[in-house]
Amino acid sequence: MAQQAQSSxxxxxxxxxxxxxDQVEAAVEDGTTPISRLLRLMFAVDADSTANENLRLRLxxxxxxxxxx
Numbered sequence: 144m145a146q147q148a149q150s151s152x153x154x155x156x157x158x159x160x161x162x163x164x165d166q167v168e169a170a171v172e173d174g175t176t177p178i179s180r181l182l183r184l185m186f187a188v189d190a191d192s193t194a195n196e197n198l199r200l201r202l203x204x205x206x207x208x209x210x211x212x
Contacts, residue, residue, distance in 0.1 A: 163187055167198050171205045181206050 161169070167184050170176040185202055188194045 163191060163194065164198055167202050171201050176205075178206065 163184075167188060170181055170184055181202065185199075185206065188199050188202060
């Protein structure tokens, strides 16, 4: 039964298996991504010395953009 719970949990968070750049791109494209998720991604991007500046700028712009409904 624990395996079922684990697989259910994994399917709820598929973005955690994606590369950081892919996670940011998906979050920027999805207008319904919660601000808390965007801020966690920004923290991860800032901590990653290999992340490019364009990725940072796109994420910052998305955080400041109005939320689409």
